Amino acid sequence: MKFIHCADLHLDSPFTLSSSSEAGKRRAELRSDFSALVSYAKSEKCDLFIIAGDLFDDNYITKDTSEMLIKEIASFPECRFVITPGNHDPYRVNSPYYYLDFPENAHIFKSEEIEYIEYPEINTRVYGYAFTSEYMTKSPLSGFRAKEDGMINILVAHADMLSPLSSYCPVTENEIRSSGMDYVALGHIHKATEVKYASKTAYAYCGCIEGRGFDETGYKGAFAGEITKENLDIKMVKFSKKRYEIAKCDVTGAKDFKDAERIISSACASFGGDTALRVVLEGVTSDGFSLSDDEIRGILPKPYYVELKDNTLPLLNAEYLEKDNTITGAFYRKLLPKIKSEDEKERENAILALKYGLKALGGREID
Numbered sequence: 061m062k063f064i065h066c067a068d069l070h071l072d073s074p075f076t077l078s079s080s081s082e083a084g085k086r087r088a089e090l091r092s093d094f095s096a097l098v099s100y101a102k103s104e105k106c107d108l109f110i111i112a113g114d115l116f117d118d119n120y121i122t123k124d125t126s127e128m129l130i131k132e133i134a135s136f137p138e139c140r141f142v143i144t145p146g147n148h149d150p151y152r153v154n155s156p157y158y159y160l161d162f163p164e165n166a167h168i169f170k171s172e173e174i175e176y177i178e179y180p181e182i183n184t185r186v187y188g189y190a191f192t193s194e195y196m197t198k199s200p201l202s203g204f205r206a207k208e209d210g211m212i213n214i215l216v217a218h219a220d221m222l223s224p225l226s227s228y229c230p231v232t233e234n235e236i237r238s239s240g241m242d243y244v245a246l247g248h249i250h251k252a253t254e255v256k257y258a259s260k261t262a263y264a265y266c267g268c269i270e271g272r273g274f275d276e277t278g279y280k281g282a283f284a285g286e287i288t289k290e291n292l293d294i295k296m297v298k299f300s301k302k303r304y305e306i307a308k309c310d311v312t313g314a315k316d317f318k319d320a321e322r323i324i325s326s327a328c329a330s331f332g333g334d335t336a337l338r339v340v341l342e343g344v345t346s347d348g349f350s351l352s353d354d355e356i357r358g359i360l361p362k363p364y365y366v367e368l369k370d371n372t373l374p375l376l377n378a379e380y381l382e383k384d385n386t387i388t389g390a391f392y393r394k395l396l397p398k399i400k401s402e403d404e405k406e407r408e409n410a411i412l413a414l415k416y417g418l419k420a421l422g423g424r425e426i427d
C-alpha cells in the first residue's frame with residue numbers, strides 16, 4: 061500500500077515576518093505545495109494521502125484556498141484522503157471542515173475519541189481523532205489497542221510527544237508501543253524526525269511543508285513510500301519552495317573587511333535565491349572593528365531575504381579593560397556580569413550596550 065504522510069501545511073498562514081506582498085506570494089506558494097503533493101501522489105499511484113493536522117492555520121480560509129483544496133482532492137478519486145484536525149484547525153462548528161463540501165474520497169475525523177475507517181481493498185485500517193478545540197490535555201491513546209486481524213493499522217495523530225504535560229495532546233512512546241499500530245503518522249512538531257520504532261510500531265513526524273520563520277530552518281517536505289504488514293519503506297521528499305537558514309560567522313581575529321569577507325562568503329556560499337538568510341556575526345573582535353550592513357550584503361550570494369545580527373564582542377583588549385581605572389573600565393566591569401549572563405537576550409543586550417558605550421566613550425560615531 062503506497063501512501064503520503066504530510067502535516068502542518070498551515071494554509072493561509074499570515075507569514076508575519078514578510079511584507080504584505082511577499083506574504084501573499086508565500087501563501088500562494090503554500091497552496092501550490094499542496095498541488096505539488098497531490099501531483100506527486102498521482103505519479104506514485106498512492107492509495108492513501110494522510111494529512112496529520114493543521115492543514116489550515118485558522119478558522120478562516122480564503123476562497124482560493126478552499127477551491128484549490130476541493131479541486132485537488134476531487135482530481136484524484138482513486139486515492140483516499142484522511143485528515144485529522146489539529147490545534148490550529150480544530151473540528152468545530154464554523155470551521156472549514158464543518159462548512160466545506162469535501163469530496164467523497166476524503167475522510168475527516170471529528171471526535172476526540174479514536175475512531176477508524178476501513179479500506180479492505182487496500183487491506184488498511186486508518187485510526188484517528190480530532191482536536192475539537194485549541195487544546196487537548198488527554199491522550200486518546202491511553203489504554204488503546206488496535207485490532208489484530210492482519211490488516212495494516214495506521215494511526216493519524218496530531219500530538220505532542222515532547223512533553224507529557226503538553227496542552228496539545230501529549231502522547232508517550234509507551235502508548236505508541238502498546239498501541240499495536242503498524243505506523244503512527246504524526247503532526248504538530250514542525251521539525252521532521254526520522255522513522256523511529258517503539259517495539260514493532262513505527263512512528264515519525266514529517267514536519268511542516270514550508271518554514272515560516274527562523275525557528276523553522278531547512279527544506280521541508282512530506283514522507284512518501286510503501287507499507288506492508290511486515291515492512292515500512294518511506295523517504296522524505298522535499299516540497300518547500302523556500303527555506304530559512306541561519307549562518308553563524310565567527311569573525312574572531314578579522315582585522316579588516318577582506319578578512320571578514322573571506323569568512324562570511326564561505327559560511328554563506330550555499331545559500332541562493334530560495335533562502336531567507338539570517339547572518340549572525342560572532343566572535344571576539346578588536347573594538348575598532350566594524351562592518352556595515354551594506355558591506356555585508358555586498359558579500360553575500362543573493363538570498364531572497366537577508367537580515368543581520370551582530371553578536372561580536374569588541375573585547376580583544378578585555379584584560380586591559382578589566383584593570384582600567386578610567387570610566388571606560390568602570391563601564392566594562394559594570395556590564396561584565398550581564399555579558400556573561402546565562403540568559404541569551406540579556407547577553408545580547410549587554411554586548412550591544414558595550415559596543416555603543418565603547419564607541420561613545422571613544423568619541424566615535426554610533427550607527
Ligand SMILES: [Mn+2]
Pocket residue numbers: 113114146147148218247248249
Ligand atoms: Mn499543531
